[in-house]
Structures are given as C-alpha cells and as structure tokens.
Amino acid sequence: MAKLLIVDDERNIRRSLTTFFESLGHVVRAAENGAQAVALLAEMQFDLVLTDYKMAEMSGLELLREIKRRAPESLVILMTAYATVENAVEAMKSGAYDYVTKPFSLEQIQHTVDRALHVGSLTAENRALRSAIDEEPLLDSKSPAMQRLLETARQAAASDATILLTGESGTGKNVIARQIHRWSRRQSKPFVVVNCTTLSEELLESELFGHMRGAFTGAVKDKPGRLEAANGGSVFLDEIADLTPTLQTKFLRFLQEQNFERVGGERTIHVDARIVAASNRDLDSEVAAHHFREDLYYRLNVITLRVPPLRERREDILPLAQWLLNIAAVRNSHPGLAFSPGATAALTRYRWPGNVRELRNAIERGTVLMRGETIAPDDLPDSLFHESTEALAGIPNAASLDEVEREHIARVLGASATLEEAAETLGINVTTLWRKRRRYGIE
Structure with missing residues (x-):
C-alpha cells in the first residue's frame, strides 16, 4: 500500500482522514501545518500528500511548491472550502495532481486518491523501464x-x-x-x-x-x-x-x-x-x-x-542477463530482482545456441515463474541443465569414476567465476574442491 501525508489545521479532518486511510491499509502520517509537513518530508518519502489549501503561516499552495522542490515524484492533492477557478488553475500550474472542494465524502476522496496512486504507479513503472532500457550492455x-x-x-x-x-x-x-x-x-x-x-x-x-x-x-x-x-x-x-x-x-x-x-x-x-x-x-x-x-x-x-555468438563472449553473459532481468522485473512488477548463485552458475555454463534472444526468453520465464526473492535454478528453462547432462553422456563408457568426476569438476570450474561459485554448483565446500583440484591436477 501507499505512504500518505495528511496536512490540515482542523483536527477532526486530520483524524477522520488518517483513520479512514489507515483502515484501507495505507501508511499515514498527519501534520497540522506546513512546517510540520516539511519536517515529516525530511524523514520519509511519501507517495501522496493530501493538504488543505488555506492554512496559517504556510498555505497549501506554498507547501505544494516546497514538496515539488524536495520530492518531485510525490503526488499532491489540494483540499479547500474556498474553491475558485483562479486557485484551481494556480494549483495545477504548480504541479498539483488534483484539486477537491470541501465538504466531500470519504468515498469521494478515496476515489480521487486511488486514481492518483494508480497514475503514480504507472509513471514510476514507465520511468524504471525507460531507465533500464536506456542502458546499452x-x-x-x-x-x-x-x-x-x-x-x-x-x-x-x-x-x-x-x-x-x-x-x-x-x-x-x-x-x-x-x-x-x-x-x-x-x-x-x-x-x-x-x-x-x-x-x-x-x-x-x-x-x-x-x-x-x-x-x-x-x-x-x-x-x-x-x-x-x-x-x-x-x-x-x-x-x-x-x-x-x-x-x-x-x-x-x-x-x-x-x-x-x-x-x-x-x-x-x-x-x-x-x-x-x-x-x-x-x-x-x-x-x-x-x-x-x-x-x-x-x-x-x-x-x-x-x-x-554469446558462447564466444562469456564475459558478457552475466552483464547482459542482469540488464535483461532489470527490464523483465519492471515489466512484471518485481523490481530489484537478482540471480541466486546457482542460477548464475547455470547461466554462465550454458552455451546459448539461441544467443541473446534465447537469454532474454529464459530470463523472462524466470521472472514470471519465480517463487522466492531471487531467480533460482528451478525458475530457469530445463534446457539449461539438459546440456550439462548431454555433455557428461559424451564421456566414454569405459571411463572410471575418477575420470568422470575430473571431467565434471573441470567443466564446472571453467564455467564459474570463482572457486566459491564452482563449489556451490558442485554441492561441496571450497576446501574439498581445492583438494580435488590438486588430486586431479586441474589448473
């Protein structure tokens, strides 16, 4: 839910609006004048500010301009019992989202706030998507x-x-x-x-x-x-x-x-x-x-x-994957996503015959089907793991268990950025991996 700031010098209006919007699940703070509102703005970021137009010392219009200077992404709705066309025009020119006239019902103000928050959500999503897309990996x-x-x-x-x-x-x-x-x-x-x-x-x-x-x-x-x-x-x-x-x-x-x-x-x-x-x-x-x-x-x-092809520039796989994840996360309303170490290992190990297009589809799938806080191996397409199985199947049938293990460890090490990452993929600790490297003479 959203973070709201209610600013009004009438105590009953402040309490009524605070109680009502808290009952809807919003986080609400209240201020009785512009100075208190500015102090609260310094402490936290609000999605929307609902402020009275006519207040002592700092008017709602002056507060609006201060909000737009300090937190331009915050939406502002002005409330007034003295509505005039001139005031409305001045408020909209100064950056107000809307202008409502007292008295109003709680249902009316809820409708206005819901509409404003919806527009704000779409604007933030578009801004994040544009920021992600503007990068050139x-x-x-x-x-x-x-x-x-x-x-x-x-x-x-x-x-x-x-x-x-x-x-x-x-x-x-x-x-x-x-x-x-x-x-x-x-x-x-x-x-x-x-x-x-x-x-x-x-x-x-x-x-x-x-x-x-x-x-x-x-x-x-x-x-x-x-x-x-x-x-x-x-x-x-x-x-x-x-x-x-x-x-x-x-x-x-x-x-x-x-x-x-x-x-x-x-x-x-x-x-x-x-x-x-x-x-x-x-x-x-x-x-x-x-x-x-x-x-x-x-x-x-x-x-x-x-x-x-992507397999010839493995250094670029993870930066490309993160860039594509940023875009997919915004599109699917999961901002701030990251890959788990296991998913990172799978992405770097795979040969990507479909190149960047296949990588994009795999990450879109992971973003949609994820079940935790990060993209895990289970969220990625099965094809990323079948290739490893097929590679192991290519080892001669007469190979000993040691030969199979050496081949698998060498392959995982070659696809991993660090020993820690390789150890996690293999399901062993770093010390054990280090000993196996020495035993098999793997550089």
Whole structure:
C-alpha cells in the first residue's frame, strides 16, 4: 500500500482522514501545518500528500511548491472550502495532481486518491523501464572480440560505406546496426528497418521501393517505400539473403546508382541512404550455390563485421542477463530482482545456441515463474541443465569414476567465476574442491 501525508489545521479532518486511510491499509502520517509537513518530508518519502489549501503561516499552495522542490515524484492533492477557478488553475500550474472542494465524502476522496496512486504507479513503472532500457550492455562489452567489432563499427560509421553484418541469429545484429547509425553523421535522419523474411516478393518490393496506384490488386493509392522514407539516413536490411533473384537485381541497381522506380511507376527517384545489411547465412556459400548474386554480394561486402555468438563472449553473459532481468522485473512488477548463485552458475555454463534472444526468453520465464526473492535454478528453462547432462553422456563408457568426476569438476570450474561459485554448483565446500583440484591436477 501507499505512504500518505495528511496536512490540515482542523483536527477532526486530520483524524477522520488518517483513520479512514489507515483502515484501507495505507501508511499515514498527519501534520497540522506546513512546517510540520516539511519536517515529516525530511524523514520519509511519501507517495501522496493530501493538504488543505488555506492554512496559517504556510498555505497549501506554498507547501505544494516546497514538496515539488524536495520530492518531485510525490503526488499532491489540494483540499479547500474556498474553491475558485483562479486557485484551481494556480494549483495545477504548480504541479498539483488534483484539486477537491470541501465538504466531500470519504468515498469521494478515496476515489480521487486511488486514481492518483494508480497514475503514480504507472509513471514510476514507465520511468524504471525507460531507465533500464536506456542502458546499452552490448556497447560495454568485456569480450576482446566484441570490443574489436565495436571499434571497427565506430570507425566505419564515419563513412558512407555499405556495411554487412554477419553472425548467428539472435546475436544482436540489429542493435549494432542501429548504433552504427547513431555514430554516423546521419544520426539526426531516419533509421529504417526492413525485414526481408516477413513479406512475399510483391509486398517486399512495394515495401522497399513503393508503388503507384493500380500497380497491383489492393494498391488503391500511391505509396512511398522504405528507401524514400530513409532519405538522408540509414536503411537496415535484415536477412538480406532472403531477397528473391528479381529483388536482388533491382536492389543491386539501387546500390550502384542510388536510383529506382516505384512499382508501376516510370519516374526515377534518387535517394541518399546508407545501407547496413545483415545475414545469418554464409553468403559465400549462397553465392557458390547460385542462390545469391555475386555482384550484389561484393557490393554489400565493403566492410564486413561478424557479430560473435554469446558462447564466444562469456564475459558478457552475466552483464547482459542482469540488464535483461532489470527490464523483465519492471515489466512484471518485481523490481530489484537478482540471480541466486546457482542460477548464475547455470547461466554462465550454458552455451546459448539461441544467443541473446534465447537469454532474454529464459530470463523472462524466470521472472514470471519465480517463487522466492531471487531467480533460482528451478525458475530457469530445463534446457539449461539438459546440456550439462548431454555433455557428461559424451564421456566414454569405459571411463572410471575418477575420470568422470575430473571431467565434471573441470567443466564446472571453467564455467564459474570463482572457486566459491564452482563449489556451490558442485554441492561441496571450497576446501574439498581445492583438494580435488590438486588430486586431479586441474589448473
């Protein structure tokens, strides 16, 4: 429930409102004047302040301004028996959430307070979510491979050269593409995304180049394409290997001349747009198999950046996981969540074939299904633990028990940040783990 502050110089009103809101489960403090209210504000943070407008020494309006200076996130509702339009306007301009006229029933003031607290809760949630999302974990990588990629991407962003991003699905190629745009001189212009896998050839051609009225069934009016929308900015073509041969030819002409015609149109349109393309397929193999035009490939392959999979940058798994947890926790109304040591070990041990996308889904699941105060191993998908079982199953049947134990300890140590973490995962104490390391000669 919420923390409320009641400020009124009439004792009966203070007591009545305090008793009523305490009966609803709120934490309530009361003050008979502005000075007492300011003193209470110094002691604790209130979600909402309900104050009389007309009081001696410090008026409700003056108190409102002091509250907004000290605790801008606190909501304020003014109460008055002397309502005027001018007073109401002045109160709202000074930051009051609402303005109520005495006398009022307890049900009326409850409705106003409930509505204010609901709005305040939504505002706080949006603020927390925005704060979490605004962080850029991919851009603060501890992985040498990722650091080299980002350094090259920043250097390439300063030019207008076409950039090709390669790498497995879910590695964050779209995030890198957007950052290249932000680093470029085109940052104030549009960044337009086109996913080449989601539309038929006819619709994708229209999406890219636009169409004229009557060009095909359903074309009821002229429509500019995404390339026109990106004029002066950047276009990100995701999964470009899915372009059909016809669209490959038309797009090659655009790359060469920066010109095209809309579907069904005759007027040549010139567009200045920087192209960033991405593919999770091996385009060399696609060219060799005659599925992708060689000349288009070389036009795209001016600067190629390979985004490493998550298993090749294990240093980033936990920072990414915590960032994703912050977002999921706010979205699911569980702020301040953390991972248990066992969950941390499971996250770092797993190979993440689905990369960041799979990590995001696993953490969303854990946030929704958690039963304690932290994300525990049982809250995470079973797939994170099946992989370890399968890895152990790969040990030869003729292996001795000591060989199996040595292999398992070595694997857990390699996936753990500290001896303490490895010991917890193995279910033994640190001293026992240290002795086993010496026995098996594990560095």
